[in-house]
Amino acid sequence: MRKTILLACTLILCISVLTAWDLMNNKNLDTSKSSHISDHYHTTTSDSARYEKDILPQILALNSDERFKSKKEFRKGHVTVTTLEKQFEKTPDWFCIKLASDTNIPTPAVIKGNLYLSGGFGSKEYYSFDATTGKLKWAISLDDDGPSSPAIADDIIVFNTESCSLFACDLETGKERWSWWLGDPLMSMPTIANGMVYTSYPAPYAGNAVKSKKDTDINQPGLFPTHVLVAFDLKTGAILWQKWIDSDIMSAPVAKDDLLYVTTFSGALYKIKQKTGEIMEAKAIRATSASVFDRNNQLIVS
Numbered sequence: 001m002r003k004t005i006l007l008a009c010t011l012i013l014c015i016s017v018l019t020a021w022d023l024m025n026n027k028n029l030d031t032s033k034s035s036h037i038s039d040h041y042h043t044t045t046s047d048s049a050r051y052e053k054d055i056l057p058q059i060l061a062l063n064s065d066e067r068f069k070s071k072k073e074f075r076k077g078h079v080t081v082t083t084l085e086k087q088f089e090k091t092p093d094w095f096c097i098k099l100a101s102d103t104n105i106p107t108p109a110v111i112k113g114n115l116y117l118s119g120g121f122g123s124k125e126y127y128s129f130d131a132t133t134g135k136l137k138w139a140i141s142l143d144d145d146g147p148s149s150p151a152i153a154d155d156i157i158v159f160n161t162e163s164c165s166l167f168a169c170d171l172e173t174g175k176e177r178w179s180w181w182l183g184d185p186l187m188s189m190p191t192i193a194n195g196m197v198y199t200s201y202p203a204p205y206a207g208n209a210v211k212s213k214k215d216t217d218i219n220q221p222g223l224f225p226t227h228v229l230v231a232f233d234l235k236t237g238a239i240l241w242q243k244w245i246d247s248d249i250m251s252a253p254v255a256k257d258d259l260l261y262v263t264t265f266s267g268a269l270y271k272i273k274q275k276t277g278e279i280m281e282a283k284a285i286r287a288t289s290a291s292v293f294d295r296n297n298q299l300i301v302s
Contacts, residue, residue: 053284055246055268058210058223060279062244068207070228070242077165077179082125082141088134095134101125106149106189109157112171116157118147126159126167128174138174142167144181148189151197151252156234158197160186166199168237178237182230187248193255194274196240197232200249200262229253229262229270231277241277245270251290261291261299269301 062068089096099105101123108117110131119125124145128137146162155171164184168177182201190199209222225244233240247266254261255274262270267288271281289302 051284051286054282055212055223055284056279056282058212059244059246059270059282061210062205062207062223062225063279065207068205068244070203070230070244072239074180074182077167077181078143079167079169079174079176079179080141081174082139084125084127084136084139087136097129097134099123099125099127106147109150109152111152116150116152116171118149118159121146121162123147124161126169126174128171140169140174140176148186151190151192153192154195154234156192158190158192158234160188160190160199162186164201166190166197166232168197168234177235180232180237188250189252191253191255191260192234193260194258195234196274197234198229198253198255198260198274199232200227200229200245200253202226202248203228205244227264229272229277231274243272243277243279249290250287254291254293256293263287263290263301 084100087098089098099119101120103120103122105120106118108115113131114137115129115131117127117129119127122145124142125139126142126147127139129135130137142161142165144161144163144165148159148161150157150159152158152171156168156177157171158166158168160166162185164186165179165181167179169175170177183203186199186201188200190197205225209224211222223246225246227245227248228242229245229249230242231240232238245262245264246268247264250263250265258274260272260274262272264270266284267286268282268284269287269291270279272279287301291299291301293299
C-alpha cells in the first residue's frame with residue numbers, strides 16, 4: 001500500500017514538473033513576441049494570432065453611413081478665476097502645497113519652471129505654481145469636476161474633466177482659450193501633436209451594429225460603437241475630424257510622427273492618420289494597455 005501511494009505521488013510530481021516546464025516555455029515564448037507589435041501589428045505568436053481579429057471593415061462601415069454622423073458642434077464650458085488660501089507650508093526639505101479638495105490627485109506636469117496641477121477628483125480647480133518656490137501663479141475654477149492630467153504644447157495647457165468638458169487655457173495666465181462640453185463621463189486624457197488635440201467622448205449611435213460575414217455565419221454579435229475619437233485645432237478649438245470607435249480609449253491617444261495609435265477598452269488597437277482621421281488599421285487583439293514605443297521604434301502593447 002505504501003509503495004502504491006509513493007508511486008502515485010512520484011507520478012503526480014513528474015507530471016506537475018513536466019506541465020510547469022511546458023507552461024514556462026510557452027510563457028517565455030509568448031512574452032518575448034506577443035508584447036511586441038510592429039507598426040503594422042504583425043505578430044508570429046500563435047496565441048496572438050488565435051485571438052487577433054481584423055475589425056477595420058466594420059469600423060469603416062460605421063463611419064461611412066452619412067445618416068449617423070457624430071456631433072457637429074458642442075456647447076461651451078466655463079472658466080473663472082479663483083484663488084487658494086493657506087496652501088503653502090515650508091518643510092525642512094522643501095515645501096508642501098495643501099489643496100482644498102483633500103482627494104486623489106492625477107499626475108502633475110512641470111514645464112518652464114512651473115508646476116501645473118489638477119485639484120483632484122471631485123474638485124473643480126486647476127492650479128499653476130512656481131516649481132522652485134511653491135508660489136501660486138494662477139488658479140481657475142471650472143464648471144465640471146475631476147480635472148485630468150494636462151497635455152501641454154505651444155504655451156497652451158489642455159485637460160478634460162471627468163464630467164464632462166475639454167478645456168484649453170493659456171499656460172502663463174490660466175485664461176481660457178476655448179472649451180467644449182463633450183459628454184459624460186470622459187475617462188481618458190487628451191493628447192497634443194502637430195497643432196491638434198485628440199480625445200474621445202461617449203455618444204449614442206443611432207444605427208445598427210455591423211457584422212462581418214464570419215460573425216453572421218457563427219451568429220456572433222456585430223460591432224457597435226459607443227465613443228467618438230475627435231481632433232480639434234489646438235489654438236481655436238475648431239473641429240477638424242471625428243470618427244466612431246468601438247469603445248473608450250485607454251489612458252490617452254498615442255501620437256508618433258504623423259500617426260495616432262489608440263487602444264480601446266474592448267482590447268482593439270487602431271492606427272490613424274493624425275491630419276485627416278483616416279483609419280488605416282483596426283484590430284481586436286485583446287490589448288490591456290495603451291501603446292508605447294521602445295528606442296528601436298518598436299510598438300509595444302500588452
